[in-house]
Amino acid sequence: MSAHTTSRRDRLRQATVEEIHVTVRRLLVAQGSAAVTINAVAREMGMSGPALYHYYASHDELVGAVTAGFFRELAETMEQARDAHADAPIGDRLLSVCRAMRAWAIAHPAEFGWIFASPIAPPNRRQDSVRHQAALRFEQVLLDLTVELWQAQPFPVPDLAGLPASLREQLTAYSATIEGRLPPEAAHVFLTCWIRLYGLLCMEVLHQLDFAYTDLEPVFEECLRDLSAKLSLDYSEPPLTEGRRPS
Amino acid sequence: MSAHTTSRRDRLRQATVEEIHVTVRRLLVAQGSAAVTINAVAREMGMSGPALYHYYASHDELVGAVTAGFFRELAETMEQARDAHADAPIGDRLLSVCRAMRAWAIAHPAEFGWIFASPIAPPNRRQDSVRHQAALRFEQVLLDLTVELWQAQPFPVPDLAGLPASLREQLTAYSATIEGRLPPEAAHVFLTCWIRLYGLLCMEVLHQLDFAYTDLEPVFEECLRDLSAKLSLDYSEPPLTEGRRPS
DNA sequence: AAATTTGCTTAGAGCTATTAAGGAAACATA
DNA sequence: TATGTTTCCTTAATAGCTCTAAGCAAATTT
Incomplete structure (x- = not known):
């Protein structure tokens, strides 16, 4: 070597x-x-x-490469949280991955903001391979855990026939892009959770909630509690670390 | 004159x-x-x-003025939806304001994206009066309707004593900034709804959900259904307009 | 040792924001 | 009506930006 x-x-x-x-x-x-x-x-x-x-051939390419690095770092942080207690119940691992995601975002707001708000411009080029690849890996972490949960102890899902046709088609298509690892109904639940988690984080980091909140930690925990119920898994309090005090 | x-x-x-x-x-x-x-x-x-x-004294000031105009236009659109059927039940008016918000965002994605993603930089200056004023008016529309709903037919609220202390304090402070028009518990419900609505819209417009969805209308309606339940008001289908077909 | 590749340099074109100085027209006033 | 002031716009100039082109020097390959 x-x-x-x-x-x-x-x-x-x-x-x-x-x-x-x-x-x-x-x-x-x-x-x-x-x-x-x-x-x-x-x-x-x-x-x-x-x-x-x-x-780097251009400013854009430089920014793209750095952004991809941020995605990678975030994904790695989440993977570490996933693997730290590989023997813990799947629900606990899911929660700790979500918390790791927020912890990274809070610790690195500028980087997270870049990840999220930079693609205002590029709705066009999809072969942004470096950056896109890293983003996929990031999204994959929670998807993988959800698949694992689905296989171990399936969560309740809505009746596919009861959903609007347009939604049904989109979910079927998405289910195919993840190679059927989740059926459309389960994909729907996963995406709903994803939207709530990621959306809350983005609003927090981009200062859209400053008018009401100074610290969104309890709001985030409440969101996790809510999602735990949706996935019918037991919510457990976050482990106490330095800097966090029980009230 | x-x-x-x-x-x-x-x-x-x-x-x-x-x-x-x-x-x-x-x-x-x-x-x-x-x-x-x-x-x-x-x-x-x-x-x-x-x-x-x-x-305009600078590029920033120009951008701020235009952004304020976008906020104003969005707020006016929502106010029109609110006043269009002033005699309709409060729940229907709330829903139609939410739909008007999304309709504007979808019709003007660039403008909405600017509104949302431009303040990546300025977490500092709060006396951005022109722009800030317009943003307040925007936020006010749904707050006003929620207050009206709260007074007419109060929705279920959590027990304040059961919430984390930190959250309790923040909600009390926010309740004060809106002059007590909602008590802290009700403010909590309002903010939760706000986060879900606005968060979903932002993710949609900023293309954070393109990996799974091509049309978020049914997802948005499902969100509205969910929030209707939270506010214990009757969900009613959106009125059929051109371009939307029942499935 | 000669040829090639690589990493860097400076020069420069064409953008950008912003300030400064000045001309011309409209308005206000004596 | 004549004079002064305010307002709108101009060009010139500074300093920054992205990016291309041309070229030097050192490292690597042949």
Whole structure:
């Protein structure tokens, strides 16, 4: 595992790429997304402007790569929470993955905001492979757990025949894209939960709820309680960590 | 009401301001938010660059003014839906306001996206009076109706003593900022509904659900059905308009 | 040792926001 | 009616941005 697979050049290049990502992130966190310019990043790294084009073909591509990294980090955090207590009941693992998701979002609001709000523009290009791939992995974590739950102890689902035709078709199509791992009715429940969880988080991080709340932790827990009921699994309080006090 | 209150100059200036707003909106819709530059707007209007600074002190201020206009338009649409059938049951009026909100968002995705995703940056300045004022008016519409509902036929609320202390305090504070028009418990129900409605809409418009859905209308209606139950009011199907077919 | 690839440089075109200075027209006033 | 002020717009200029082009120098390959 030495000179053949990874040349010295490759290692240097890799190090530079990582320095770029770190620098972008520092600028984003410290001064907001508008401060993440190619020139500023290069300046911070002590090299001048156009040099960065040897690593990324455009500003958009750089942003896409960094965003993909954020998705990956978030997904890894959630996977760690999933695997930390691999022997725990499926319900507990699901809850702890949800909490890990929020914990990461709260700890990294600028990054999470970027993940969510950056694709205002691109409803078009779908082959944004790097970024799209990472987003898929992120979505996959909760989907996998839900599939596992569905197989171990199926949750209640609505009657497919009772749903509007349009919804039925969409759910069937989605069920197919996940290779039938959930039938359409179960996919519907999963998507409903996903929307509530992710939607709440996005509103929190994008400051849409500041007019009423200063700390959404109890609201999030209530949401989890609600979703637990929907999935007919036992809600259990979050483990007490530093910084959280029982009331 | 002629020459004294509104001079010729004032009218011309007002017309120019409106042309600016129209131009900004056209650029936003046609080419995305990145295309809304001071230079581009001026160019479109046949005047060159710095002239716009006689109307707005900065790019940010221009964006803020236009965003406020979007909020106002959305709020007016909702108010119209509220007042269209002033004699209808409160529940029906609530539902039709919610539907009017989504209809506007769907009809004007770029504008709605701007409303929602633009304040990634400014969690600081709260005296963004123009824009903030308009946002308040928007939020007010559903709050007003909920207050009316609460007074006419109170919906079930949780026991305040059973809520976490932190949440209790935040709800009490919010109840105070709306001058006690809803007690904390009722405010909690209102906010929960608000989060689900607005959150779903934001995710839809910002394309966070494209991976599963192509048309969220049935999902939105299901959400409304759910919220109707929470508020113990009768859910009624949306009126059939052109373009919507019963299945 | 020679040739090629790679990482960087500076120069420059064409955007952008914003400030400064000045001209021309409309308005207000003496 | 003449004079002064206010208002709208212009061009010029600064400083930043993205991105292309041309070229030097060092590292790597042949």
